[in-house]
Structure formats: C-alpha cells, structure tokens
Amino acid sequence: MARYSAMSSIAERYDRTADAYQRWWGPVLEPTALGVLGLVGPSIPDDGAGIHLLDIGTGTGALAVAAAERWPAIRVTGLDGSAGMLALARRELHRRLGRAADERVEFVTGRAERMPFADASFDIAVSSFVLQLVPHRPRTLAETLRVLRPGGLLRFVTWRASDTPFAPDEALYEVLDELEIDDPEEPEEVRAGDFSSPAAAAAQLRRAGFRDVSAREQVLVHRYDPATYLDFLEQYAERGRFLGLDDRTAHEVRARTAERLARLPPDAFIWRAPVVSVRARRPPR
Numbered sequence: 001m002a003r004y005s006a007m008s009s010i011a012e013r014y015d016r017t018a019d020a021y022q023r024w025w026g027p028v029l030e031p032t033a034l035g036v037l038g039l040v041g042p043s044i045p046d047d048g049a050g051i052h053l054l055d056i057g058t059g060t061g062a063l064a065v066a067a068a069e070r071w072p073a074i075r076v077t078g079l080d081g082s083a084g085m086l087a088l089a090r091r092e093l094h095r096r097l098g099r100a101a102d103e104r105v106e107f108v109t110g111r112a113e114r115m116p117f118a119d120a121s122f123d124i125a126v127s128s129f130v131l132q133l134v135p136h137r138p139r140t141l142a143e144t145l146r147v148l149r150p151g152g153l154l155r156f157v158t159w160r161a162s163d164t165p166f167a168p169d170e171a172l173y174e175v176l177d178e179l180e181i182d183d184p185e186e187p188e189e190v191r192a193g194d195f196s197s198p199a200a201a202a203a204q205l206r207r208a209g210f211r212d213v214s215a216r217e218q219v220l221v222h223r224y225d226p227a228t229y230l231d232f233l234e235q236y237a238e239r240g241r242f243l244g245l246d247d248r249t250a251h252e253v254r255a256r257t258a259e260r261l262a263r264l265p266p267d268a269f270i271w272r273a274p275v276v277s278v279r280a281r282r283p284p285r
C-alpha cells in the first residue's frame, strides 16, 4: 500500500507543476532524453511500421511525440502517473502532428510498477528521467520485462547520484542561511533514487531478468540563462520554499539572491550533471 500512496504524491506534484515543468525543466532534459531515441533508431525501420514503442513516464511527451514525428507509421504509447502531464503531452502531439496522430499515439494514465498492459505488448520501451522516481525500481523493471515481447529492447536514461554544488543554487541557499529560513516541511516522497554508478544500474537490470545489458555514463550539459535563473528557482526548482515565505521575506530573498547571481560569471550558469544511459533486452524465448 505504501508504494501506491507514494506514487500518488509524486503524481499530484507533477499535476500541480505540469505547466512549470514544461516551461522550465523539460527543455533542460530534452536533448539528453532525445538521445535515447537516437540510440533505438537502428532497431526501427525507416517509417516505423510494425513497431509498438512504450514511453514509461512520458510526462509532457518529449520522447513519445518525437518518436511519432520521426517514424510516421510507428505506434506509440506514453504511460504516466500524472494526468496533468499527459494533458500537456496530448496538446503537444496535436500541435505538432494534428489530431490524426491519435490513431497511432495514445497516452495512458497508470503506474510504471503496475502497467495496465498485456504481456509482450511492446517491441521497444524507452524512458527518460523516470526510473529515479519510481517507488520500487525492481518492480518497475519486472513490469517492463513483462510488457516487452521476447527479444524486445529497453533503453533509458536517468540520473547518476552526484552532490556537486552548483554556484547559482548556492547563491539562494546562502541567502536562506543568512536570513535563517528553515527548509519547508514537505511530505517526503518514497522513490528509488539515482543510480550510484553505471555498473550498479547494469547489475540491477540483470537481476530483473534482462540480458544483453550495457550501461554507460554521460554528462548532461545545460547553459542556464542568468537573466531568468531566479525565475526558474522561484517558479520551479525551489517553488516549495518560495510558497512558504510571506511576501516581505520572499521579496528580501529575491533581492539578495539576485545580487549574488549578478556577481557570478556567465560560465557559472553552465550546469553539468552525470546521467546513466542503459540498454537491455528481454531474453528471446
């Protein structure tokens, strides 16, 4: 039971922040996420005919919509726990491909650890920045194995654990310390967490029954715009903290953080974060 209530709190968070996600966080992840599609490309015929692709935790549909755009005959299913994120994914699909795309692309609300699909439904499963969030990763991997056809391919990318400080974030944290503002009390989410290394990721996939497993590290590089970094913190990354402040304190935090951010050189806004990219197959029959 606990893991399902944990999931609903994650889904509720994404429901609440879907618009801000699409504006602020999706673009940070997108180039690395799309790399996953590049890697499955050689396993898909030119028009995608005969392939059914599953995007686990599709969110606002970055991979699902791009796959439908790239392979005009592919079938795509995007699964996500957040109906709010899926509403944006549908909107993006219609904006880019029109409503005719509904015939081969569907978005389904559901949990990755109990997927609402029959066994062996998909040829390929992809996922970007989701497997760190699921409450129970072995269960999610077992489900992925079940819904892939024998010999089917899984490719995903997720974070590798890192605690390297990022100067623009430190600017805010120093101000919060200076003003003696405590962390907001937010319910703790139960989640699997980041992989400690590519080797740990590969071992977990093998334990789940996957074969032909490989995992490697990449670095996500994103150049933030110094002019909007404070808005990014306030509207997305540190939204919970700002919401807990009264107007006067929030104004003070903003002003002091802006001063510190203005003193940083532009290169301090280049974020580098390690990710793990994994490939695996369900064993053939």
Ligand SMILES: C[S@@+](CC[C@H](N)C(=O)[O-])C[C@H]1O[C@@H](n2cnc3c(N)ncnc32)[C@H](O)[C@@H]1O
Binding pocket: 007, 010, 011, 014, 026, 029, 033, 056, 057, 058, 059, 060, 061, 062, 063, 079, 080, 081, 082, 085, 110, 111, 112, 113, 127, 128, 129, 130, 133, 134, 135
């Ligand atoms: C960081 S977003 C990534 C979205 C998208 N894949 C991308 O790259 O932009 C994580 C997504 O995973 C979904 N999610 C998290 N845990 C989930 C679970 N257990 N089952 C289904 N979806 C889940 C969230 O609702 C959210 O939309």
